Amino acid sequence: MYSQGLIGADGATEETEEFLAKFQARIDREEKIEPNDAMPNGYRKTLVRQIGQHAHSEIVGMLPEGNWITRAPSLRRKAALLAKVQDEGGHGLYLYSAAETLGVTREQMTEELLSGKAKYSSIFNYPTPTWADIGTIGWLVDGAAIMNQIPLCRCSYGPYARAMIRVCKEESFHQRQGYEILISLCNGTEEQKQMAQDSINRWWWPALMMFGPHDAESSHSEQSMKWKIKRFSNDELRQKFIDATVPQAEYLGLTVPDPDLKWNPDKNDGKGGYDHGEIDWDEFWRVVKGHGKMNRDRIKDRKKAWDDGAWVREAALAHAEKRAARQTQHAAE
Amino acid sequence: MSAPLFNALLELADDHLILGHRVSEWCGHAPLLEEDLAMPNMALDMIGAARSLYTYAGEIEGEGRDEDQLAYLRYDREYKNCLLVERPNEDFAHTMLKQLYFAAFMHPYWEAALQSNDETVRGIAGKSVKEVAYHIRHAGEWVVRLGDGTEESAKRMQDAVTELHPYVEELFHMSADAQAAADKGALPDREAMRTQWTNSISNVFDQAKLTMPEVEYPQLGGRTGHHGEEMGHLLSELQYMQRAYPNMSW
Ligand SMILES: [Fe+2]
Ligand SMILES: [Fe+2]
Numbered sequence: 130m131y132s133q134g135l136i137g138a139d140g141a142t143e144e145t146e147e148f149l150a151k152f153q154a155r156i157d158r159e160e161k162i163e164p165n166d167a168m169p170n171g172y173r174k175t176l177v178r179q180i181g182q183h184a185h186s187e188i189v190g191m192l193p194e195g196n197w198i199t200r201a202p203s204l205r206r207k208a209a210l211l212a213k214v215q216d217e218g219g220h221g222l223y224l225y226s227a228a229e230t231l232g233v234t235r236e237q238m239t240e241e242l243l244s245g246k247a248k249y250s251s252i253f254n255y256p257t258p259t260w261a262d263i264g265t266i267g268w269l270v271d272g273a274a275i276m277n278q279i280p281l282c283r284c285s286y287g288p289y290a291r292a293m294i295r296v297c298k299e300e301s302f303h304q305r306q307g308y309e310i311l312i313s314l315c316n317g318t319e320e321q322k323q324m325a326q327d328s329i330n331r332w333w334w335p336a337l338m339m340f341g342p343h344d345a346e347s348s349h350s351e352q353s354m355k356w357k358i359k360r361f362s363n364d365e366l367r368q369k370f371i372d373a374t375v376p377q378a379e380y381l382g383l384t385v386p387d388p389d390l391k392w393n394p395d396k397n398d399g400k401g402g403y404d405h406g407e408i409d410w411d412e413f414w415r416v417v418k419g420h421g422k423m424n425r426d427r428i429k430d431r432k433k434a435w436d437d438g439a440w441v442r443e444a445a446l447a448h449a450e451k452r453a454a455r456q457t458q459h460a461a462e
Numbered sequence: 463m464s465a466p467l468f469n470a471l472l473e474l475a476d477d478h479l480i481l482g483h484r485v486s487e488w489c490g491h492a493p494l495l496e497e498d499l500a501m502p503n504m505a506l507d508m509i510g511a512a513r514s515l516y517t518y519a520g521e522i523e524g525e526g527r528d529e530d531q532l533a534y535l536r537y538d539r540e541y542k543n544c545l546l547v548e549r550p551n552e553d554f555a556h557t558m559l560k561q562l563y564f565a566a567f568m569h570p571y572w573e574a575a576l577q578s579n580d581e582t583v584r585g586i587a588g589k590s591v592k593e594v595a596y597h598i599r600h601a602g603e604w605v606v607r608l609g610d611g612t613e614e615s616a617k618r619m620q621d622a623v624t625e626l627h628p629y630v631e632e633l634f635h636m637s638a639d640a641q642a643a644a645d646k647g648a649l650p651d652r653e654a655m656r657t658q659w660t661n662s663i664s665n666v667f668d669q670a671k672l673t674m675p676e677v678e679y680p681q682l683g684g685r686t687g688h689h690g691e692e693m694g695h696l697l698s699e700l701q702y703m704q705r706a707y708p709n710m711s712w
Binding site: 188191198200202208211212215218221437438445448 | 699711
């Protein structure tokens with residue numbers, strides 16, 4: 130994943146009306162905006178923040194699942210999980226590259242993540258205490274990511290849209306793989322079924338929160354929609370996700386932990402859809418602001434990897450410089 | 463023949479599983495993002511080879527044990543991996559050196575195994591020989607960068623050499639089972655890899671400005687299940703699910 134409905138974006142611009150109108154006209158013609166094109170400052174800033182948050186989410190997202198690589202229950206699952214976590218790292222890499230086209234460096238973005246200035250999806254601040262969580266994350270978290278990201282494949286900013294096309298293919302593979310883990314559990318023993326149910330109990334609501342606050346509270350959504358960075362509102366995407374996911378839970382024989390969940394035939398312009406209970410937004414904001422169970426551990430882990438790796442990065446740089454110097458000397462002789 | 467080949471295949475399979483496990487411990491914690499992608503690649507190659515080797519060992523044994531039963535459901539004294547692969551990761555210098563030492567052995571080994579009279583062994587060798595060539599390149603480049611990088615990295619690299627070198631000798635040792643499998647032409651003779659191993663390591667060490675230490679007392683015992691203390695902790699993680707929830711499929 131995992132672009133959460135953008136947290137705290139500031140799309141304020143100062144350009145002339147004429148410039149803004151011309152830019153908007155390009156957007157309205159569905160032209161892709163490329164790195165060297167003129168763009169409003171707010172557009173650039175919104176994208177830097179969104180792509181950065183998205184990249185950080187991929188990187189931090191490696192940790193909760195990485196937690197099970199050494200304990201995976203079979204060699205097949207171990208290999209699949211390793212490959213999945215590696216894919217997420219790859220997503221982080223494409224996204225950092227897409228953000229770099231807007232004039233920020235990966236180092237700057239990393240520093241912002243480690244200092245707590247940059248956000249990442251709050252879903253990764255929940256722990257993965259059981260193996261079932263690996264299935265549930267694939268199914269619900271990658272599933273929610275896909276809902277968020279498919280429209281991003283048509284994002285007005287070219288490099289972001291292209292990165293998303295590649296990422297989405299892998300996310301849907303992750304989603305199926307996660308669901309398949311849960312099928313094995315749900316076809317298994319009573320302990321395995323309980324493990325799966327306990328896992329959906331813990332992940333259902335946080336997964337719904339991945340779409341971000343209600344539209345009414347999502348302050349900068351409107352501008353992002355106008356710029357076609359965003360194509361659907363948070364609530365629309367959340368509803369699509371619920372409608373797609375509830376039948377999958379039923380197929381598994383798992384209960385969605387929402388007593389107010391009810392089929393409503395009049396929803397979605399008469400096509401039908403699910404009414405659902407109220408999300409605990411206090412919990413959402415608490416976790417976004419750093420008070421989830423794993424916020425501190427996630428940053429501590431990332432910081433440790435970064436700090437412990439400093440000597441390696443320095444050595445690589447020093448070696449490259451020595452090499453270059455030797456080559457110049459060689460050429461001069 | 464079947465018992466020695468079974469055991470010799472387990473030696474190989476355990477080497478790959480345990481080293482793959484060690485490399486996979488890095489996933490998400492690497493010094494740079496590019497290594498968070500490269501290390502899982504190596505781990506995947508190792509675990510992939512282990513799976514093929516266990517599966518084949520299980521077929522040879524003929525008692526219906528599959529890859530997971532062999533990988534997860536033995537006691538610590540029954541694991542036959544060499545001691546090198548179970549050594550803890552320590553730092554990035556140790557990790558890359560361990561990978562290089564092992565790959566520099568496995569490359570000529572798999573090349574020789576392409577001539578095996580056993581078709582399955584030839585198949586596994588054909589796939590692995592290419593993977594291992596990449597491991598030598600990747601790990602070797604890092605050993606050079608770190609050995610000839612900063613003062614700190616050079617010291618860490620030389621420390622890793624001092625610490626891991628006593629475990630090298632075991633790579634070339636032939637257990638009675640490995641010998642029997644070699645005598646039948648099913649698997650290569652480990653001793654025969656010594657020259658190639660030394661050449662490829664010397665080549666890297668020259669560029670890395672590292673010195674090859676003399677080892678007076680090599681550390682042996684892995685092939686007979688005499689492991690170090692760290693091995694038990696590795697196995698308690700590896701086996702956790704299979705032991706806590708026996709007889710379930712995942
Ligand atoms: Fe991803
Ligand atoms: Fe994913």
